[in-house]
Amino acid sequence: MNRLKSPKELEILREEILSRKALQKVCVSICLGTSCHAFGGKKVSEAFQSEIERRGIKNKVEIKNTGCHGFCEKGPIVVIHPDEICYVEVKPEDAQEIVSETIVGGKIVERLLYKDPNTGEKYVHESEIPFHKFQTKIVFDYNNKVSPRSIDDYIALGGYLALKKAIFEMTPENVLSEIKEANLRGRGGGGFDAGRKWESARNASGSPKYVVVNCDEGDPGAYMDRSLMEENPHIILEGLTLGAYAIGSNKGFIYVREEYPYAVENALFAIEQARERGLLGKNILGSGFSFDVDVHRGAGAFVSGESSALLTTLEGLVGEPRPKYIHMAEKGLWGKPTNLNNVETWANVPLIISNGSSWFRSIGTEGSKGTKIFSLVGKVNNTGLIEVPMGITLRDIIYKIGGGIKGEKKFKAVQTGGPSGGCIPEQYLDTPVDFDELTKLGSMMGSGGMIVMDEDTCMVDVAKYFTDFLKDESCGKCAPCREGLDRMSEILERITEGKGMPEDIELLLKISSLMKDASLCALGTTAPNPVLSTIRYFRDEYDAHIIEKRCPALACRNLVEYLVDETKCTGCGACVKSCPSNAISGKKKKAHSIDQGECINCGICFDICKFDAVVKR
Amino acid sequence: METFDTLEVDHIIEKYGSDRSFLISMLHDVQAKYRFLPEDVLRYISHKLDIPLINIYRIATFYKSFSLTPKGKHQIRVCLGTACHVRGGQRILDSLERNLGVKTGETTEDEKFTLERVNCVGCCALGPVVVVDKEYHGNMEVSKVEKVIEKYS
Numbered sequence: 001m002n003r004l005k006s007p008k009e010l011e012i013l014r015e016e017i018l019s020r021k022a023l024q025k026v027c028v029s030i031c032l033g034t035s036c037h038a039f040g041g042k043k044v045s046e047a048f049q050s051e052i053e054r055r056g057i058k059n060k061v062e063i064k065n066t067g068c069h070g071f072c073e074k075g076p077i078v079v080i081h082p083d084e085i086c087y088v089e090v091k092p093e094d095a096q097e098i099v100s101e102t103i104v105g106g107k108i109v110e111r112l113l114y115k116d117p118n119t120g121e122k123y124v125h126e127s128e129i130p131f132h133k134f135q136t137k138i139v140f141d142y143n144n145k146v147s148p149r150s151i152d153d154y155i156a157l158g159g160y161l162a163l164k165k166a167i168f169e170m171t172p173e174n175v176l177s178e179i180k181e182a183n184l185r186g187r188g189g190g191g192f193d194a195g196r197k198w199e200s201a202r203n204a205s206g207s208p209k210y211v212v213v214n215c216d217e218g219d220p221g222a223y224m225d226r227s228l229m230e231e232n233p234h235i236i237l238e239g240l241t242l243g244a245y246a247i248g249s250n251k252g253f254i255y256v257r258e259e260y261p262y263a264v265e266n267a268l269f270a271i272e273q274a275r276e277r278g279l280l281g282k283n284i285l286g287s288g289f290s291f292d293v294d295v296h297r298g299a300g301a302f303v304s305g306e307s308s309a310l311l312t313t314l315e316g317l318v319g320e321p322r323p324k325y326i327h328m329a330e331k332g333l334w335g336k337p338t339n340l341n342n343v344e345t346w347a348n349v350p351l352i353i354s355n356g357s358s359w360f361r362s363i364g365t366e367g368s369k370g371t372k373i374f375s376l377v378g379k380v381n382n383t384g385l386i387e388v389p390m391g392i393t394l395r396d397i398i399y400k401i402g403g404g405i406k407g408e409k410k411f412k413a414v415q416t417g418g419p420s421g422g423c424i425p426e427q428y429l430d431t432p433v434d435f436d437e438l439t440k441l442g443s444m445m446g447s448g449g450m451i452v453m454d455e456d457t458c459m460v461d462v463a464k465y466f467t468d469f470l471k472d473e474s475c476g477k478c479a480p481c482r483e484g485l486d487r488m489s490e491i492l493e494r495i496t497e498g499k500g501m502p503e504d505i506e507l508l509l510k511i512s513s514l515m516k517d518a519s520l521c522a523l524g525t526t527a528p529n530p531v532l533s534t535i536r537y538f539r540d541e542y543d544a545h546i547i548e549k550r551c552p553a554l555a556c557r558n559l560v561e562y563l564v565d566e567t568k569c570t571g572c573g574a575c576v577k578s579c580p581s582n583a584i585s586g587k588k589k590k591a592h593s594i595d596q597g598e599c600i601n602c603g604i605c606f607d608i609c610k611f612d613a614v615v616k617r
Numbered sequence: 618m619e620t621f622d623t624l625e626v627d628h629i630i631e632k633y634g635s636d637r638s639f640l641i642s643m644l645h646d647v648q649a650k651y652r653f654l655p656e657d658v659l660r661y662i663s664h665k666l667d668i669p670l671i672n673i674y675r676i677a678t679f680y681k682s683f684s685l686t687p688k689g690k691h692q693i694r695v696c697l698g699t700a701c702h703v704r705g706g707q708r709i710l711d712s713l714e715r716n717l718g719v720k721t722g723e724t725t726e727d728e729k730f731t732l733e734r735v736n737c738v739g740c741c742a743l744g745p746v747v748v749v750d751k752e753y754h755g756n757m758e759v760s761k762v763e764k765v766i767e768k769y770s
Contacts (some may be wrong), residue, residue: 034740038753072742220698223739258645258682259738261751299641299680302736316638317672318679377700377741384742415699451699451741465702469736475679578759580715603708607759 003278005286007164010155010279017156024062026103027081028052029144033068033227034262035384036075040092041065044076047095061103064153067143067231071131072384074114079126079144086126087112117381118403131382134400136363136371139347140224140387142232148266151273154234160279162350163238166245167287175246175353176202182357183369184349188214188305188342189420189446190522191368191435197339200329202247204337209249211240212314212333212340215256215263216298216305219418220469222449224373224385225343229256229263232347233270237280237293239349244291247339252291255310257298267295302419302473306521307340309475320475321521342447344373364390368434372445378415378452379406388433395429398452409454412553413537417446419466419473420526422533423459442533444526458555459538460545464492466530474523481524484515488531496556500546505535554616557601561617566591568613575605575614620657625650630665637666640676644683652688689724689731691769693717696746698737706745710734712762713747729770 004010030036030045045065052061069077074088080102087098090112101107113122114129123129126144146153154160166175180195201209213236217225229236240252256264271293274280282290296314303309304319308326311333313319332338348370352360361369368390374397377383381403388397394414398404405411413423422443424431431437435445453462471485488511491504512528519525535542544550551559564584569591576584576592583599586592594605594614606614629646633639640662647658654677663670677683695710710721713732717725724731738748743755747765754765 034753035742035755038740038743038755072740217739218736220737221700221741223737223741226739259735296639297642297645299645300682301680313641314638316640318675375741377744378703449699451703453703457703465699602711604712604759607705607708
């Protein structure tokens with residue numbers, strides 16, 4: 001690979017890539033995001049490869065293993081360009097038919113099209129599918145078009161042109177003011193004004209200065225940063241380099257959590273490629289501006305995602321947060337001015353520089369501009385990653401994009417903001433989604449997890465789940481968070497066991513308010529949110545547990561009983577074999593029964609029975 | 618005489634330019650090699666990088682990924698992120714505990730499996746998810762647990 005020494009050479013390279021790509025008229029893009037990978041996407045890709053070779057049409061057809069298309073529910077997904085014909089749940093044995101029918105014959109394979117389960121309608125093109133139709137993809141738009149290991153793919157789509165524009169046509173001040181005018185707010189959780197953060201770091205005295213990417217996506221139920229880092233690492237590198245240029249930094253760090261091994265690999269690979277191309281390292285594109293990046297791995301600590309804790313982890317120390325009065329813009333990494341943003345925030349930067357701040361401001365609401373990527377998961381029909389304009393309603397997300405609730409169940413709540421967020425009930429489904437509106441409801445934007453819950457989900461159990469999660473993850477440095485979470489967990493535990501006391505709710509509220517006021521970092525100050533929001537909106541469920549000793553959702557183990565419906569039981573014996581406490585007995589082909597004295601309420605028989613003969617009460 | 622190959626550990630240290638700030642990455646590599654962090658290796662790194670052993674110990678015990686006792690040949694990680702939790706991930710974990718005869722965090726006697734719970738592996742659409750080594754098993758059910766274990770036995 002030749003090192004590019006001037007902006008002109010970047011343009012020439014781009015022309016070359018584009019004319020080379022023009023020869024290949026058809027492109028088969030196969031999603032190899034984690035979900036599609038788990039569904040066997042790699043074998044599908046290999047099957048296409050060998051079929052194309054067998055037919056000797058390799059020079060006309062490009063096979064591209066891309067990142068996540070978003071519609072994880074229906075993987076592996078294959079899209080044939082330029083017609084954008086989308087096939088879902090493709091198996092390796094389908095490759096032959098797709099090549100002969102669609103690529104050679106120009107016909108559509110009906111049986112592999114996406115069929116809307118609600119209307120029965122079939123869709124040919126990816127963008128027509130309701131899951132995609134109601135989205136606005138700007139950041140995520142690249143994911144299904146680039147191969148994560150190809151810098152050429154990214155350059156072909158205009159990648160690194162923003163960097164060229166910035167360092168040759170704009171001063172660092174211009175870049176900064178463009179970001180400020182765009183009103184870009186941090187996508188990692190708090191929604192802080194990115195431009196203001198950059199400005200403080202730029203104006204701070206001291207050198208060197210550092211820029212950092214936070215890819216410690218710890219919120220359970222959120223995986224958009226993973227997807228961006230794994231599948232389009234160059235957009236993050238370009239954004240980071242632009243930030244460095246604006247702030248006056250020559251050294252950057254990407255911090256990736258350990259649970260994302262492919263993100264680490266692809267980030268390292270992209271850095272190497274960018275260096276070889278002269279888009280990273282000394283004297284970028286011959287401009288005199290130098291910037292380089294290192295990748296650090298986390299080691300399984302949620303608190304490391306907190307910005308000040310992340311910096312201490314980068315220093316190779318234990319990741320504990322620092323008091324907030326020390327501003328990292330002045331005294332960050334190794335005591336030097338540092339600017340840290342989350343993956344998605346950095347990924348927006350090249351788009352703003354390329355298209356201008358007024359374009360960015362044209363999307364979204366008054367206080368929150370641009371789009372937000374969410375992972376829409378839980379009890380919803382279409383799960384996956386979605387990118388929507390700020391201001392879209394929760395209802396549109398869950399029903400139009402998500403296709404409504406799975407099965408015949410009823411919606412109960414949507415949880416946003418991860419362990420620091422809250423549960424939003426049905427009456428607020430028409431709330432526009434932006435930073436400020438979600439905060440008003442007692443939840444928050446967070447990094448973008450959106451977990452849909454139905455009537456089978458117990459809200460006390462959810463509060464307990466997040467409290468236990470945070471109890472495990474609290475670093476223990478400050479007492480309000482360490483002790484507060486322990487006590488809250490104990491109280492919630494006894495409520496879910498049917499041993500709660502009427503004064504428990506008052507006690508939970510008291511501990512919550514103390515934690516909010518006195519904890520050292522955001523982990524502790526936001527930790528009570530799941531408890532507070534469930535008490536606020538689902539007080540009746542708490543009362544049912546405490547007063548009636550009953551779990552309305554039949555989810556809390558100690559408050560349910562499993563019984564056999566004798567009219568449905570076929571006596572197949574599947575439950576007998578799987579019961580860990582030998583509590584089920586009965587004659588072959590006759591209705592069985594559960595001995596309540598032996599039953600440990602594990603629910604395995606309920607899961608395993610194919611005849612719905614095990615019922616909960 | 619050391620109980621381990623010092624050259625291999627030297628190689629890991631040099632890979633990161635003997636830069637102390639990469640200690641966590643170095644420990645990851647040591648763990649990948651030995652399936653845990655052997656005390657002798659930690660002492661050696663402490664000496665080589667001039668970091669007090671107590672600081673290395675603190676890191677080794679603060680972060681969840683590190684283990685001071687040997688882990689099994691295969692790592693079974695059960696996701697209990699929110700999406701997997703609401704889809705019944707806990708029952709999958711219970712079932713694995715019973716099948717393997719160990720509690721979460723423990724290693725089977727034959728050192729074949731270590732069972733762990735993690736808080737989201739980032740493929741929530743597949744929930745509940747079990748990850749064995751680097752392989753993802755999505756849409757898990759209690760009835761599939763035995764088959765998954767057999768595959769690696």
